[in-house]
Amino acid sequence: MIKHILTGILIGIIVFPTITLGGTFISSLIEGKTIEEAVQILAEQFDSIIGRVEVLESNLAEQRIQLIEQQIQFSKDQLCREAERLFFLLPPQGKASTTEEWIGRLGGFNNIVDLYNATIDAVGDKIDNKESGAGDYRDLPIVEEYFQSYLDAKTKCEKVDLVNQD
DSSP: OHHHHHHHHHIIIIIHHHHHHHHHHHHHHHTTOOHHHHHHHHHHHHHHHHHHHHHHHHHHHHHHHHHHHHHHHHHHHHHHHHHHHHHHOOOOSTTOSSHHHHHHHHTTOOSHHHHHHHHHHHHHHHHHTTOTTSTTOTTHHHHHHHHHHHHHHHHHHHHHHHHHHO
16 A cells, blocks of 8 residues: 555656656647757746745745744743742752741842842851851851852853854
């Protein structure tokens, strides 16, 4: 069954155009045209077919470019959404003994950048004031990890912009 289908397709692709164009050549000769005129008509038909193929190839290339641009935009949207999600993602309770204590430590911040900056400032103030426990600021590694994840995602999002502009 498949063999018959493939044979039919092969005939349609190769034999039909040959018969059609050959038919034009033969009909030109029957109409009393010279061989040179018949060849000229056949050449014009080939040029016409080649022009159509070039148009199709051009359209296909444009569609491929549009598809690549859409894929880049989709990737950018995904990466930027991830960066935004991480911007607002705060560390879990961690080493705090209660949720209230952890919320108190967060100081009402609603994004990782503000929390990170406040945490760094708090550690710096303790070091500047020579307060004990500055080296044991237990929230800093957790906050730094979340902040770094956000920065990585933000960088990936921005790199997609740079690639797309080139």
